[in-house]
Amino acid sequence: MKVVVLAGGTSTERDVSLISGKMIYNALKKNGHKAIILDVYLGYEGDTDDIFEKDTDWAGSIAKISEKNPNLDQIKAMRKAGTKGFFGPNVIKLCQEADAVFMALHGQNGEDGKIQATFELMGIPYTGTDFVSAAMSMDKGITKDIFYANNIPTPAGIRLKKGEKEERKVPFPCIVKAACGGSSVGVTIARNEHEYELAKAEAFKYDPEAVIEQYIEGREFSVGVMDGKALPVIEIAPKQGFYDYKNKYQEGSTVETCPADIPDDKTKEMQEIAERVFAALRLKNYARMDFMMNHDGEIFCLEANTLPGMTPTSLLPQEAAAVGVSFEELCEKILKFAFR
Numbered sequence: 001m002k003v004v005v006l007a008g009g010t011s012t013e014r015d016v017s018l019i020s021g022k023m024i025y026n027a028l029k030k031n032g033h034k035a036i037i038l039d040v041y042l043g044y045e046g047d048t049d050d051i052f053e054k055d056t057d058w059a060g061s062i063a064k065i066s067e068k069n070p071n072l073d074q075i076k077a078m079r080k081a082g083t084k085g086f087f088g089p090n091v092i093k094l095c096q097e098a099d100a101v102f103m104a105l106h107g108q109n110g111e112d113g114k115i116q117a118t119f120e121l122m123g124i125p126y127t128g129t130d131f132v133s134a135a136m137s138m139d140k141g142i143t144k145d146i147f148y149a150n151n152i153p154t155p156a157g158i159r160l161k162k163g164e165k166e167e168r169k170v171p172f173p174c175i176v177k178a179a180c181g182g183s184s185v186g187v188t189i190a191r192n193e194h195e196y197e198l199a200k201a202e203a204f205k206y207d208p209e210a211v212i213e214q215y216i217e218g219r220e221f222s223v224g225v226m227d228g229k230a231l232p233v234i235e236i237a238p239k240q241g242f243y244d245y246k247n248k249y250q251e252g253s254t255v256e257t258c259p260a261d262i263p264d265d266k267t268k269e270m271q272e273i274a275e276r277v278f279a280a281l282r283l284k285n286y287a288r289m290d291f292m293m294n295h296d297g298e299i300f301c302l303e304a305n306t307l308p309g310m311t312p313t314s315l316l317p318q319e320a321a322a323v324g325v326s327f328e329e330l331c332e333k334i335l336k337f338a339f340r
């Protein structure tokens with residue numbers, strides 16, 4: 001099958017996406033597909049004739065994820081002056097020529113439904129969930145409202161627009177996050193007024209809307225759902241601090257345990273909540289939900305990730321491995337979903 005692995009882009013998770021793309025590309029090649037990797041924003045300016053038939057190593061030039069999220073101004077400056085629109089040269093053309101697009105994008109303009117909506121209108125098969133559920137899941141404020149409406153336990157919180165007056169303050173310690181962020185970029189814990197002001201300024205760097213919620217002290221987990229059915233629970237224990245950008249992508253900085261060492265009833269409860277989140281947000285095909293559990297064993301869902309990471313430290317592939325599904329098999333399953 002001819003597959004475009006779409007990666008990169010202009011979100012804060014650009015680097016993560018390129019590594020997800022590289023891993024997916026290598027898996028698809030092993031599975032016998034004719035794959036290419038395209039940066040959705042920078043595109044490809046070389047010769048596109050018979051591009052899927054050529055023996056190019058598209059993954060070779062992709063390095064590793066640095067400790068900090070990338071400088072996006074640098075990426076934007078790489079585009080030719082006068083280039084219009086988001087899609088880079090030849091991206092749409094090659095996506096149309098392919099049998100399917102494997103979405104390896106994370107964050108804005110990738111995980112938020114816009115590209116999915118474009119592809120739907122153009123009749124291009126793509127992996128992952130559809131545009132409505134992607135858009136609802138990308139915005140943590142909307143996600144929380146849907147959680148409240150569906151009795152899905154989530155930390156108590158508020159939505160706040162930049163410059164808007166706060167009606168209700170969340171008690172300290174609280175967590176402040178950019179509404180449409182990802183990979184913990186723009187997420188900070190605030191324990192006092194001073195930290196709170198800094199935390200809000202940090203979140204508003206990335207999005208004009210923030211979500212402020214109760215800080216849950218305890219253990220962290222994640223649960224993938226494939227086709228409506230929960231995978232095993234994975235526990236995430238950073239060696240230092242919380243599960244921030246560095247702890248997410250620097251190998252060895254976080255201990256991941258799958259299946260998580262928690263009582264069976266807690267596993268069942270978390271899996272059941274993950275499946276309810278999947279239904280409530282009208283997710284399709286696959287997604288991964290993030291959770292916290294406090295010291296009393298109460299479970300809170302933080303968010304849904306509709307294009308979860310596929311890097312060497314990523315959680316969904318580890319959960320799949322725990323039920324005997326290899327990375328290559330996981331990619332194949334996800335690719336098949338594109339045709340439903």
Ligand SMILES: Nc1ncnc2c1ncn2[C@@H]1O[C@H](COP(=O)(O)OP(=O)(O)O)[C@@H](O)[C@H]1O
Nearest residue numbers: 155175181182183184214215216242243290302
């Ligand atoms: N309410 C909370 N209580 C404690 N920790 C939190 C809370 N919300 C977020 N975190 C921490 O911040 C990380 C990122 O938050 P999350 O809501 O998953 O956003 P994203 O992963 O999209 O950046 C979580 O993995 C967790 O470690």
Ligand SMILES: [Mg+2]
Nearest residue numbers: 183184290303
């Ligand atoms: Mg998360």
